[in-house]
Amino acid sequence: MSEGFRIERDSMGEMQVPADALWGAQTQRAVLNFPISNLRFPRSFIKALGLIKKAAAEVNMELGELDERIGQAIVQACDEVIEGQLDRHFVLDIFQTGSGTSTNMNANEVIANRATQLLGGEIGSRLVHPNDHVNMGQSSNDVIPTAMHVAARVAIEQELIPALERLRDALQAKAADFDDVIKSGRTHLMDATPVRLGQEFGGYASQIAHGIKRVREASEDLAELALGGTAVGTGTNQLPEFAQRAIRRIAQYTGVPFREADNHFEAQGAKDAYVYASGALNTVAVSLMKIANDIRWMASGPTSGLAEIQLPAIQPGSSIMPGKVNPVLCEAVMMVAAQVMGNHVTVTIGGQHGNFELNTMMPVMAHNLLEAISITTTVCDAFREKCVAGIVANRQRCQELLERNPAIATALNKVIGYDKAAEIAKEAAATGKSVREVVKARGLLSDEQLDEILNVRDMTEPGIPGR
Secondary structure, three states, X not given: OOOOEEEEEEOOEEEEEEOOOOOOHXXXXXHHHOOOOOOXXXXXXXXXXXXXXXXXXXXXXXXXXXXXXXXXXXXXXXXXXXXXXXXXXXXXXXXXXXXXXXXXXXXXXXXXXXHHHHOOOOOOOOOOOHHHHHOOOOOHHHHHHHHHHHHHHHHHHHHHHHHHHHHHHHHHHHHHHOOOOEEEEXXXXXXXXXXXXXXXXXXXXXXXXXXXXXXXXXXXXXXXXXXXXXOOOOOOOOOXXXXXXXXXXXXXXXXOOOEEOOOHHHHHHOOHHHHXXXXXXXXXXXXXHHHHHHHHXXXXXXXXXXXXXXXOOOOOOOOOOOOOOOOHHHHHHHHHHHHHHHHHHHHHHHHOOEEOOEEOOHHHHHHHHHHHHHHHHHHHHHHHHHOHHHOEEOHHHHHHHHHOOHHHHHHHHXXXXXXHHHHHHHXXXXXXXXXXXXXXXXXXXXXXHHHHHOOOOHHHOOOOOOO
């Protein structure tokens, strides 16, 4: 044995493993085979693996399949995995075997060696066996998809949805604050009939509310777990009651409902629920892109843009231009949205590779969806706290722009007809005069009639202006 290493064995023979490493020969082979990136499974996924292995050990003891002394040591080691104490021993690249077998064995070996230590044995002695004991009643092919679902659903329910709800509420509060601010609407980036700033923010709040509904529906699909299918979905080498009991424990540990898959061949051969969840996140990203983009457009200026709202000044915007302040949180949201959309492409392609009884792109699918959930969660909170909560309406600017908006002539359609109203709008735009001024100059309507018909507040509600 070389200094600093020990010899571990697997079905392919001997391997040198770092002396203080809790992983074993199979993990070490994967370390050498896949030196591809620095991307690792996130904490949420490692925790999910620990939960699954703990539930399995407890049920196997309950069913009389696993020695109590060994089982309790496994449970204690699993608790350390769940709490993050052994994270440095989960060393494998995301880009590995498409089933995630290497990572399942990484978990099995770490838990087995740590349990062996807890029993007073030497690392590598296999006093606790990674396959026979830790992986009892399981296969990588049902453990990895189960961990994918558990990690994603828990993160969605406990982190993402609350963050989206907080953002929705902040946008709705601004909708109420800005309900009295009447401004120019815009379509095709061109002036359109008036709207209230509050109506725009209410639309943003509604987008997020619809996103929450979509994500919740996707999360419900993730409640189905593949555990129980073992190698190909048949459940071979496992007692029939094992999966149901283990899944009940996983739900208890997480506080999130889970159930055994209705069809294990679907659960392992396809990852449609994961693609659907990623699609829901993709839709949320599209919403966030629109909201952030609108807000930065409305805040553009301060002298040469729209300047209808003012964003909180949270940092200098330029290394050369003194006093410049940029919509940096909006830009951060947009970059996160772009990343989430890109992640969804990878998840979509991964979902297409469910070949016969097993999907073979699960690690990268797991990484991309869990990253999307995480960065969407954190950017929603940052956007809400550092941008949305501090937005102030520039009421005077909104009024100035609205006064010069030729689209106000739309209110004249029922009185003087579309063609004549179009002439008014074009003259107003060409001369810089207001619609009211042009109508008065032509002597088409009295002041009283104009007050009734060109009531911009009325134009922000259903109905015919002036009636």
